[in-house]
Amino acid sequence: MSNTYIFALLLGLLGVFKAETSAIIENSKLGENILLTLDLIGQKMCVHQCFYHSDCKAVNFNKRQLTCDLLTRSGQEEPGSLQYDSDYIHIYNLSNDQISDFCANTSCPAHNRCVNGERKSLCVTSGCQTNGLTIINGNIRDDVIQVGSTLEYTCLLGYAKRNIDIRCLSSGKIENAEKVACFKMEGSWTIAFKIQSNSGAHPLNSFLDTGTQQERNSSFPSTCMTLTKVPECTTPYRTGLVDDWGQLGVQEIRFVITVNSTLTQEIVFDGYNSTNFDWFTGSRVKSSTWSDVTNTQTYLHFNLPGDQRSTITRLWTIIKSYHGCAGDIGWFLASFNPTGGCAFDMTSNIPTVYPAFPVCPKSTACYFLSETVEAETFAVLLKADKLS
Structure with a gap:
């Protein structure tokens, strides 16, 4: 890692680089705590999407591939997890002053996201918590899975699992949760x-x-x-x-x-x-x-x-x-x-x-x-x- 990058990283963590009211760390991404990845999206919309998810605290934006990682933690909170990548910028200290819609003044519960309705905002489920699942002789990968996503889990050596779709439903419940087993x-x-x-x-x-x-x-x-x-x-x-x-x-x-x-x-x-x-x-x-x-x-x-x-x-x-x-x-x-x-x-x-x-x-x-x-x-x- 070059001295230039280290200096830029330190300046970013001090909030020197700013875009509107957000802090930016150039050539950086947080390699952990990814809540959701969005494709074909611009930087401003990437930031906006973060506001709609109550668990989102920061974003990684890929300037080359136009992808957006919504993050449950920021580089300011997890500086040791920041990685050098010239394609990315890491944005934190987000402010909803940048949103001029109903969701700007809406606070949704955990694992919900804000959606603009015709006359008001709505909080809808964005993910399912897995901490209530019991799995013996195995491990569940994520604490939260997004609506429509499949639960990923592994079994210990010497144990088998069923090949079955175990998905997060829009109700916030996990389909076939009773079949998660090794x-x-x-x-x-x-x-x-x-x-x-x-x-x-x-x-x-x-x-x-x-x-x-x-x-x-x-x-x-x-x-x-x-x-x-x-x-x-x-x-x-x-x-x-x-x-x-x-x-x-x-x-x-x-x-x-x-x-x-x-x-x-x-x-x-x-x-x-x-x-x-x-x-x-x-x-x-x-x-x-x-x-x-x-x-x-x-x-x-x-x-x-x-x-x-x-x-x-x-x-x-x-x-x-x-x-x-x-x-x-x-x-x-x-x-x-x-x-x-x-x-x-x-x-x-x-x-x-x-x-x-x-x-x-x-x-x-x-x-x-x-x-x-x-x-x-x-x-x-x-x-x-x-x-x-």
């Missing part, structure tokens, strides 16, 4: 749901529990979002992705089961045109760690509601056939509070707390009674057009 990932998959055995949670009701969004719950531990079992995590990790399933463009669903903190079995389903209720079925199977779980296999029960009777509640069932308890064959089920049924419906956990997840550890179907083991968790993961 979702735990496992590799390239996004975790939509995870439940643990012996947690006391109903395996199906907790999955279909409309409105539950643990990804937006600041008190929900991030350790409970992982696929493995964590003893204190009795509340399932259930996300809003389950509710918005039909809007996500779901391509594939991955159903994973862990035993002894190890991913033991999994099935990948075709998610095209699926719902959050009908995807779990044999006809949608694309691949599986069980060689005989295919889309051509014959199943007695392969669905979410499973087999529910007065003495048993078998959910998330992948059952091949019944031949009495000792002869019942299949791959997986989630049992909840049975009053009867078979021994494999029960849990070996002491004290007795459900659900129980008997799973076949082999590569083909098992006898439930003699060959299954108790799984610790199962989870539902997604790949979808609207997730990144």
Whole structure:
């Protein structure tokens, strides 16, 4: 930076350079605190636009490209943020004496701007505040976004977000604000749901529990979002992705089961045109760690509601056939509070707390009674057009 520029900067900050009642710093711009950028605009109109926005304190005017940055702070307030740029002038200490219209004598609330009506001025919303938004495991870029602009936010490494328009409306509200969230990932998959055995949670009701969004719950531990079992995590990790399933463009669903903190079995389903209720079925199977779980296999029960009777509640069932308890064959089920049924419906956990997840550890179907083991968790993961 030249000595000439430093001298000019000091003179500007002292208000030596004046244009009408405003102070100008030549060859300078403030690199931060930009409220709004306007294109194809003259210097005088640039200054005028600042008066119409209650949050505007100064402007950067680009003489070459005729652009105008409205600023929430001035170079006088933030001298360390001033940058040398020969295309710009920085103008502060603005006075509404330069405006001869209704807005000259109008003071609007924060995040509003003044508009001249036929007989009077009006204050209209110019932006939406984001400080009321809750985002876990991510960061929102701006404190205020302008009407019509899209909210920009990022998620921490290992978390995904939805590809959806989240815009500032003229009402001052943010469209789709309830969908601002970061979702735990496992590799390239996004975790939509995870439940643990012996947690006391109903395996199906907790999955279909409309409105539950643990990804937006600041008190929900991030350790409970992982696929493995964590003893204190009795509340399932259930996300809003389950509710918005039909809007996500779901391509594939991955159903994973862990035993002894190890991913033991999994099935990948075709998610095209699926719902959050009908995807779990044999006809949608694309691949599986069980060689005989295919889309051509014959199943007695392969669905979410499973087999529910007065003495048993078998959910998330992948059952091949019944031949009495000792002869019942299949791959997986989630049992909840049975009053009867078979021994494999029960849990070996002491004290007795459900659900129980008997799973076949082999590569083909098992006898439930003699060959299954108790799984610790199962989870539902997604790949979808609207997730990144």
